[in-house]
Amino acid sequence: MELRTMSSNDPDPSVPSRPRTEKDSRDGRSSTYSTQSVERWLLIVAASHRSLSILLLILFGLLQHPFDASSCVPQSTLATLFTRWDTTHYLSLASPDRRGAEEHSLNGSIGGYWWEHGVAFQPALPWMLRLAGSLPLVIPGQTWSAEAAIAITSTLCALSSIACPLLLFRLGRKHTNDEIFSLTAAFLSILTPSPWAQITPTPEAPFACAFLSLCLLLSSSKAEDDGVEPRPSGTKETLEPSNRPVRPARLVLAAVLGAVCSALRANGVLTSGLLLWHILWDGAGGRRGWTLSMLRCLFLLPLVLVPVVPLILVQVWMQEHMCGPSRAQAHGGSLSEEARIPPYCSDGPYSFSAYSYVQKRYWNVGPFAYWTITQSPNLLSAAPILMPMLDCIWTYYFSDWKSVCRRTLQPWLKGAHVHHTPGVQSRLLTRHRPHSRGRILTMQSAPHMLVVVHHATLSALLLIVMAHTQISLRLAIALPVVWWGAADWVLQGEQGTVGSKRETPCDAKDQGEEKDDGKTSGSKNDSRSCATGAGGKAAVALTPRARYLVGFLVMWNILSLALYAGFYPPA
Template sequence: MSLDKRASALVSRAASSASSYVENQIWAVVKYAVLSRIVSLALGAVSNAFVEDYDSSLSVFIRPIGKVSQGSLAFVIFERLAQGLAKIIVRWDAFYFVHIADAGYVYEQEHAFFPLLPLLMRVLVATVLSPVASAIGRKLALVVAGVLISNTAFVLAAATLYKLGCRSLGSNRLAYVSALMFVIAPSNMFMSAVYTESLFALLVFTAMLLITYERYLLAALFLGASGLCRSNGPIYAGFFLWNLLVRTEAWVPLTTGQSVSWWRKAGTLLSRGLYSLILVSVSSAGFVAFEIFGRRELCRHLTGVSATEQRLYCTDKLSTVYGFVQNKYWDVGFLRYYSLEQMPNFLLASPMILLSVAGLWTFAARNPVQFVSLGWLQQRPKKTEATVSPAVAASEAFFSRELLPHMYLWAVLLLVAATSMHVQVITRFFSGLPAVFWFAGHAVASSSPSSSLVDANRRWMQWAVVGYFVGYGLVGAVLFSNFFPPA
């Protein structure tokens, strides 16, 4: 065999081995994600059997809980299981999603909840689950559909986060550990309930993964769908602006090659700007469509009503239905949550806030010049050893320049959560933020051979992060299943 053929065979074998390794890790992430959903639902069921609910609204919402259909034994068993599932899943916001899926948008306050999940639930019940719906009732079938969608989306989101980590971090190990941190996220039960967190995470993780392959238009379509899922979906369109207009690599063709005329460079820049505008518009289309729908449905009922009784969103084009509803019914607004009676909720949110501050500080402190200059300026790197262990390589992966836009997004959403939201929901609000799990993975996967004191500090950090993720998630599952706050 010639030298070239041997080299080609070795390269092919190495590529095959690497591909097999990644595939095995993906299946491991999927396995643990499924296991985590089983454990969470089982814990919720057991705790619900022994703890009296804080609120018994479910008995009014799905009547009657104890009565089963007279069909085959299989359907009787399935209905019992569905009723038991409803007792631990239909809590807090889930009531709204199930009602919207069943009856549409009836009340003004329901416009705080986006339509993609209810629409998918309705489609599933009208197609795959139609035999089930006829046997156990439409509402119970909608609950089953919502649970199937959320849990399937969670498993797929975990696998997608791993793939995104491999692309963005350059470390399969850190990507794997970070995906496992997502699997045990503090938002635990919300990811299995009839909530939008899992579906939203899947959509934005997929969009960000597509962006790393520069498949921008398809990524924008996913972000557009995410805007039908949660209000913060369009914010992720900032990645298009970053890739096309901000990052230094995008400017290389415009700053080199003196033979290219200035007007061609100007044309290239203009075309990028227009393309970015199109991508941002597509990414915002879902949110805008829902807003138009809300104005049309709500404002047409106010025809002939005096100006003093008109809703602001019907008279002011800059006002939104979503913002009005959040303001009126949930008292959401800048610094409105800052009161003494809300101190317990700030304490509940403090671990995630501290984790976020630590993550942002850790990243920025490594290369502050790079961080404040949007990556345009680089701090001279310190000398390192010629060889590094896999552990050190994983710890260094968190400081990749590819993570800059993720850090800026994290900082913006942290500011929003801390000043303008019900702060206790920050754990599930951040469930669609890869940087949170990358830093958690960094804290858990990193090690240092430098000194026993450093190792002791790192071990403390590892136990603190894992303890918070697991402990908060398990306690949250018990509280959620029995209708106790926070929600």
């Protein structure tokens, strides 16, 4: 692989200068701030946001009386302020006996998966709650403590959510090699629209941490493959495409993380698609062809099934405990004849009909089942998260739809290997083509991001068509494409002036054409004027949709905490 780097002192004739957030050193090095210091500040900001969210949640919980079923939950301890919505179900599943449930007024609930509707909640978080609540048992005379379960699990979830922006920053830098873009996306993700889900015993934060770690393991940075540091924004370099398969050890660890994801949330089974892609699409059909890579694929292909194992185990458990005569006996003979033998009892444990049956019957989950007039506020509340996600997907696919199709169909095409234009150079050029709308993420700029975009497409379809659409607010932290699209919106307006509309990006003709000797006909003042506003000061003017998005994130961070504390929707 060849690496060609242009010094920062030499202006790039095809790219307008971008307002830098870091001071450039005179000797042409990247910046005075190291990546470690950037990551450290990212963690500090994330930890501060989570701490402030905890304080606001406690404050809102003390200032209002909880609505609906949580009104009977005792408010004797601060830990009970974190018990709302799904947390009440998780706590009832974690409680080892009826006494533990009755103490928290979980009406009719008893420890474990006693009722069918509880199977909709994956077992990982109840297991964490039960284990955390069992820690006081080491003290003589103590029993299982729901307060300890809530406090310890909430702390673990908060720590997981603090790590998520850092993981997103590293993932974006691997795919785009652009630190400013990746850092913008990471900072925006701190303002995830469901801050309460990051500090309470809910599976979203650990799920996001496991999923982003899985994506990091499976992603291959072109720069890292050759021992080159990722470039800072504004430095021009050209990298030849590489198609190196992921190492087997990373695939094994990624499969384990996929199982963790599906044990936390059922949509974690989609990680099997990521594994399949990196085993079959990247592991086979490379420069060496199918002959030498077929054995490797066959050896690693069983890893695709690992993320599905938790859901299969849930199905097997339901077959054993929810079917047959023991079903009515366990419930005191209170079930009707139709309820004694549900339809999934005759389908087998590998059909996944039990889980879909529970979701449809008890939680109204199904194709367009949620699309009703009464649910329109919930659908609209998810729009600010779904819009940048869908916009990013659309832009990425149609930036080069032919390459997307060839890459997606690669294992079935003759010749197998699909060549791409050099990633970084293509990104810098396509930012100023009329049809690209100044977008950063395209098929040419980040070809290895295609599998993540495919995953985001499936997730978006499930959220819009099948699920309760407002849970997009909770899952946003685990959807990198949401924040990449949001960062794209923000950075589109970076060359405007304060108080004015965004200016048109400078073209190569405005700055001078590049000559054979590497010099430019444009002056430094022309290059600098593209990044400055009135009065010669660099300014960042957000586009209207970027302003609306950032305003919504800030507003909803506060409002959602107040709604959650009072047991009000959406949740």
